[in-house]
Amino acid sequence: MNYITKKFFIILAILTCQNTFAQDNSYSGLDRAFISNQLRKSADQIKVLASLTPDDKFPQTFVNGKSVFSNSSWWCSGFYPGTLLLLSEGNNNDKELLKLATDKLKFLEKEQFNKSTHDLGFMLFCSFGNALRLTGDSSYYNPILINGAESLSSRYSPNTETIRSWDHGKWKYPVIIDNMMNLEFLTQLTKITGEKKYREIAIKHANKTLKNHFRKDYSSYHVIDYDPNTGVAIAKQTHQGAFDESAWARGQAWALYGYTMMYRETGEKVYLKQAERIAKYILNHPNLPKDLIPYWDFDKDKLPKESKAYSKKDLRDASAAALYASALIELSQFSRGKDSHNYLSKAASILKTLSSSEYFAKLGDNGGFLLKHSVGALPLNSEIDVPLSYADYYYVEALLRYEKLL
Numbered sequence: 001m002n003y004i005t006k007k008f009f010i011i012l013a014i015l016t017c018q019n020t021f022a023q024d025n026s027y028s029g030l031d032r033a034f035i036s037n038q039l040r041k042s043a044d045q046i047k048v049l050a051s052l053t054p055d056d057k058f059p060q061t062f063v064n065g066k067s068v069f070s071n072s073s074w075w076c077s078g079f080y081p082g083t084l085l086l087l088s089e090g091n092n093n094d095k096e097l098l099k100l101a102t103d104k105l106k107f108l109e110k111e112q113f114n115k116s117t118h119d120l121g122f123m124l125f126c127s128f129g130n131a132l133r134l135t136g137d138s139s140y141y142n143p144i145l146i147n148g149a150e151s152l153s154s155r156y157s158p159n160t161e162t163i164r165s166w167d168h169g170k171w172k173y174p175v176i177i178d179n180m181m182n183l184e185f186l187t188q189l190t191k192i193t194g195e196k197k198y199r200e201i202a203i204k205h206a207n208k209t210l211k212n213h214f215r216k217d218y219s220s221y222h223v224i225d226y227d228p229n230t231g232v233a234i235a236k237q238t239h240q241g242a243f244d245e246s247a248w249a250r251g252q253a254w255a256l257y258g259y260t261m262m263y264r265e266t267g268e269k270v271y272l273k274q275a276e277r278i279a280k281y282i283l284n285h286p287n288l289p290k291d292l293i294p295y296w297d298f299d300k301d302k303l304p305k306e307s308k309a310y311s312k313k314d315l316r317d318a319s320a321a322a323l324y325a326s327a328l329i330e331l332s333q334f335s336r337g338k339d340s341h342n343y344l345s346k347a348a349s350i351l352k353t354l355s356s357s358e359y360f361a362k363l364g365d366n367g368g369f370l371l372k373h374s375v376g377a378l379p380l381n382s383e384i385d386v387p388l389s390y391a392d393y394y395y396v397e398a399l400l401r402y403e404k405l406l
């Protein structure tokens, strides 16, 4: 190596170190005390929600001072019992929370036979899946989970190589990006039962979604409509985002979480690569606020003034942020070097913001929900700037995931 080359490498090494150091300086992670405190405050708050919830109902949201509850068939019915279970786990196996959860599960059981929705992963795996994991009661929970996985699999078509999301609407065979989240139920059920078809369906669905749901910049469409016979994508649209070509914030979260989870479940590098590309799209987006809580849609500024959503376009979505945090923590364990460090650091920042009084409710407020300021479906004028049960679920999941790394 001559003198000039040597000098070049020394300067390069110094610059690289400075870069890493700059990143380290900006990183201040969460400690155990912070997480335990949030888990305890969340347990106290969810007990308020429990006291307000009728036996056979499921908390959905809290709007204008009024609690809104759903039946078990609503796509979110598994999140409340799931959050109770996670909070029991995070609070030294709190028995009161466990009992509240298992009592509620009795009213959810019948959804194992529901073949009219793709949301059975949310409904049954976030709930019964966690119950099985925490109690080990396989004789009780396995049959429910197996029936549920059969119901979900019944919506798979070998023509489209996807699970059909909805039976309603103008579409022929709609598949939404959210559906990536239901695949974990299937891969896990293969592990539990040895039945290979569940995992095979999940992989086919993830591969087809990879092919059709993403744009060149790795943002995703919300709805892809398939020709049910040929499996060709015939329309690319939105239902809950600002417009068809926009990047709906929670849609990007389902994609990030979904491909990170599919990499964990299969070890397929293509899923990891996709998750990293989605993470970069989100984290490098010029419209992502400094506090990392996204607006409900990254393209909200391109909405026409006459659009109904325009006056509310600057709302944040805490549910998407909670999902980003949980997914980024997991992704940080698979990615290497400064990417890994960056993902964990960004997740910590999100969790700090969500734990601040701006987002985390005071005990007894917010109808007993943990987080304020989520957006369900702005263009449908539904659940706007309110608490949502899934924001709470993924917030608690993220706290627990982070705690396990400490």
Ligand code: GLY
Binding pocket: 178, 240, 250, 376
């Ligand atoms: N469709 C599920 C969601 O609102 O994200």
